[in-house]
Amino acid sequence: MPNAATAFADAVRKFYNAHPDGNYYNDILSSDIPADASWGIHRPDPELALDVILISSGLGDGVYTAYWGLGADGVPVELVLDFQLFDERGSIFRKV
Secondary structure (H helix, E strand, O other), X not given: OOOHHHHHHHHHHHHHHHOOOOOHHHHOHHHHOOOOOOEEEEOOOOOOOOOEXXXXXXXXXXXXXXXXXXXXXXXXXXXXXXXXXXXXXXXXXOOO
């Protein structure tokens, strides 16, 4: 059985094979993020119970550190993403 990452990669590949000039984000993913939210859930294959969580950082494209928490059996149970909103002095959102 595929995992969510494999299902997502397969869906993207199938999309671009069928729509070479398409944009997977604009044509597919954007509809999975409600207009009033900064995250959403995407199910790349409706026949599989595998979801991909979509998160908008609000600060643009970039590489963000991910910390995975594993359960006793070694299976991932949580994910923490560092969107680099804090420095050694605190939040980047402060009054100037």
